[in-house]
Amino acid sequence: MPKTLIANRVNGSTKTFAVPATPAQALTFCEANLEGEYAIYKSVAKLGSDVVAVAPLLLSVAFKNELTQQKGYANFVLPATKTENDLFTALIGTTLNGVLIDSVSTISQRICDKF
Numbered sequence: 001m002p003k004t005l006i007a008n009r010v011n012g013s014t015k016t017f018a019v020p021a022t023p024a025q026a027l028t029f030c031e032a033n034l035e036g037e038y039a040i041y042k043s044v045a046k047l048g049s050d051v052v053a054v055a056p057l058l059l060s061v062a063f064k065n066e067l068t069q070q071k072g073y074a075n076f077v078l079p080a081t082k083t084e085n086d087l088f089t090a091l092i093g094t095t096l097n098g099v100l101i102d103s104v105s106t107i108s109q110r111i112c113d114k115f
Contacts, residue, residue: 002042010036041080056080058112063091063101072097077112084109 004026007016019026023042030038041056057078064071074096076087088104095101 005041006030006034006038007041008034008036008038010034039079056112057084057109059084059087059109060107061087061091061104062107063096063099063104065100066102068100070099072099072101073107 002020002022003018004021004023005016005018006026006029007014008030019029021029023040026040030040039056057080059076059078060073061076062071062073078084078087084106091101091104093101
């Protein structure tokens with residue numbers, strides 16, 4: 001039976017719970033029943049019959065504009081379904097904190113134990 005982890009944030013409080021559903025079924029459940037922000041994490045099978053939830057990644061990045069030499073820093077929480085390169089691709093060409101981003105680099109990354 002599939003297992004999906006849901007993290008629901010309402011009024012600054014985060015509740016995490018697992019449901020016996022696929023990620024698509026969990027998304028339907030969240031859209032119909034939950035308020036606030038929510039994130040869905042699919043489970044991946046480990047050796048044997050155990051199932052573990054994949055934790056999100058906390059990524060600290062530095063970005064800059066090569067032409068104006070403006071710099072900025074930001075932290076992002078990436079769901080398990082996204083990679084560092086997905087974030088970099090999304091940031092290039094956007095403006096964040098007044099900086100038109102054309103270069104992004106990682107400062108640090110770690111497993112996010114809190115939503």
